[in-house]
Amino acid sequence: MKTMKCNQLGGACEIEFHANTFEEMSELSQKHGKEMYQKQDAAHLKAMQKIQEFMKTPGEMERWQEEKKREFEALPES
Numbered sequence: 001m002k003t004m005k006c007n008q009l010g011g012a013c014e015i016e017f018h019a020n021t022f023e024e025m026s027e028l029s030q031k032h033g034k035e036m037y038q039k040q041d042a043a044h045l046k047a048m049q050k051i052q053e054f055m056k057t058p059g060e061m062e063r064w065q066e067e068k069k070r071e072f073e074a075l076p077e078s
Contacts, residue, residue, distance in 0.1 A: 001018050002019060002072060002077060003017070004029075005017070006029065006032060010051050011032065017032070022073065
């Protein structure tokens, strides 16, 4: 199991997520993001805008996700 924080995954806070795979980690991060969106958390909304900018450039979001996946894979087991 590995641990990453919201802000390591493009978010805005220090909450920790624990997962065995990057795909699980991504799902936890997205779920948290949806919760923060529903709460209209200003810091998370700003972080989401940055991620949405990636989506405007073809291939940029995929490159960003690959970078985050490499970061995940390089982490020690916790």
